[in-house]
Amino acid sequence: MDWSQKDETYLMSTYKRLPVAIDKAEGNYLYDTNGKSYLDLFTGLAVSVVGHSHPKILAALREQGEKFLHISNIFLNKPAIQLAEKLIEQSIPGKVFFGNSGAEATEAAIKLIHKWSKQQGKESLGITVLSNSFHGRTLGAVKLTRQAHVYQDFPTPGYDVFEVAPGDITQLKKVIEQEKPSALIMEPVLGSGGVIPLSVEYLEAAYQLCQEHQVLFVMDEIQTGMGRTGKMFAYQHAQVQPDLIMFAKGAGGGLPLGGIIAGEQLMNLFQPGDHGTTFAPSPLSAALGNAVMEILLQDGLLEQGKLQAEYLWQQISGLLEQFPASLTDIRGKGMMIGIQTKLSPEEVSQIQRDMLEAGILIDVTQKTIIRLLPPLTLKTDEIDQFIKQLHTAIHLVEERKGVIS
Numbered sequence: 001m002d003w004s005q006k007d008e009t010y011l012m013s014t015y016k017r018l019p020v021a022i023d024k025a026e027g028n029y030l031y032d033t034n035g036k037s038y039l040d041l042f043t044g045l046a047v048s049v050v051g052h053s054h055p056k057i058l059a060a061l062r063e064q065g066e067k068f069l070h071i072s073n074i075f076l077n078k079p080a081i082q083l084a085e086k087l088i089e090q091s092i093p094g095k096v097f098f099g100n101s102g103a104e105a106t107e108a109a110i111k112l113i114h115k116w117s118k119q120q121g122k123e124s125l126g127i128t129v130l131s132n133s134f135h136g137r138t139l140g141a142v143k144l145t146r147q148a149h150v151y152q153d154f155p156t157p158g159y160d161v162f163e164v165a166p167g168d169i170t171q172l173k174k175v176i177e178q179e180k181p182s183a184l185i186m187e188p189v190l191g192s193g194g195v196i197p198l199s200v201e202y203l204e205a206a207y208q209l210c211q212e213h214q215v216l217f218v219m220d221e222i223q224t225g226m227g228r229t230g231k232m233f234a235y236q237h238a239q240v241q242p243d244l245i246m247f248a249k250g251a252g253g254g255l256p257l258g259g260i261i262a263g264e265q266l267m268n269l270f271q272p273g274d275h276g277t278t279f280a281p282s283p284l285s286a287a288l289g290n291a292v293m294e295i296l297l298q299d300g301l302l303e304q305g306k307l308q309a310e311y312l313w314q315q316i317s318g319l320l321e322q323f324p325a326s327l328t329d330i331r332g333k334g335m336m337i338g339i340q341t342k343l344s345p346e347e348v349s350q351i352q353r354d355m356l357e358a359g360i361l362i363d364v365t366q367k368t369i370i371r372l373l374p375p376l377t378l379k380t381d382e383i384d385q386f387i388k389q390l391h392t393a394i395h396l397v398e399e400r401k402g403v404i405s
């Protein structure tokens with residue numbers, strides 16, 4: 001049996017998998033079991049922010065790995081304390097709770113918002129979210145995820161969720177005034193919902209509304225955080241100060257790590273017994289998280305990634321001009337990019353397969369949007385190579401359709 005067959009036999013099919021078994025990853029490249037290389041413009045869904053096998057990540061892995069892998073939450077956890085301090089320095093005054101994933105960050109946020117609501121004497125816990133949002137797949141989080149194919153008919157907790165359209169401040173105002181929710185949770189750039197950035201004006205107006213009505217302003221930075229959009233956290237493009245921030249994905253340098261940063265009015269609400277988990281914060285994940293922060297800040301990768309992203313945007317904009325019949329829009333922020341196509345889902349899949357064949361890994365979301373989540377370490381010649389191959393792949397699709405003869 002080959003790896004594809006074994007995968008089908010032994011693993012539940014919760015994801016559509018490419019028929020590629022990865023053997024090694026280094027820098028911006030993945031290598032399969034046949035030794036073929038792939039430029040990784042997906043980074044395991046926004047996880048490998050600093051690329052693969054970064055020397056500082058490997059050093060942290062070795063150093064902490066040789067000391068201990070796990071202790072428990074009854075001991076002081078040095079790497080976790082150091083990372084929490086760095087996260088606070090880079091965001092809002094407050095305290096951190098660590099979990100193992102994005103969904104766990106969302107669950108912690110829901111429980112903390114609930115405790116705050118009760119403390120404030122609010123009748124019910126209501127949370128306002130955006131249409132097409134994604135906040136995770138556990139039962140609490142899936143209720144906040146406003147994508148029907150994700151929430152389906154799974155049973156969810158009984159708290160109220162109010163859905164508003166991204167960018168529509170009038171609707172948000174109405175819901176906040178009428179429903180008096182406890183919190184507003186938003187992704188500054190909606191990820192799996194189609195790479196939809198919220199404008200600075202909208203974020204600031206939403207923040208004002210929350211301030212006026214004592215609604216917690218919560219940022220889901222699980223995908224947008226850790227420098228992906230050119231700032232440590234994407235909300236920092238606007239003049240807002242969240243009450244609560246969720247993070248995960250890139251935070252553990254490739255290892256599972258997530259959590260929340262709770263601002264001053266929330267940071268002391270959790271008491272022993274209110275919340276917890278055995279594995280988090282993993283000292284190993286936290287050690288890698290510290291290395292990520294060092295690479296982003298001291299080594300200047302945050303700034304470098306921002307500049308490379310600008311070049312990438314320029315080059316993609318050039319493609320949009322060349323292929324108006326196929327490509328209609330580029331959106332997102334920094335190294336979080338959606339290229340909206342006018343192509344059929346089959347044609348977009350074909351482009352993804354052609355790119356893979358040519359040794360470049362891209363992602364597709366919402367069936368017709370080409371999604372890129374490149375590492376911040378992406379180099380100019382790699383961008384040029386990607387643009388050249390995407391040009392070829394789109395040209396081929398247009399040729400088949402007779403747009404170009």
Ligand SMILES: *Cc1c(COP(=O)(O)O)cnc(C)c1O
Binds near residue numbers: 106135187191220223
């Ligand atoms: C990925 C993601 C989550 C869920 O994170 P998991 O680690 O997959 O549970 C939540 N919110 C956003 C914005 C995400 O991108």
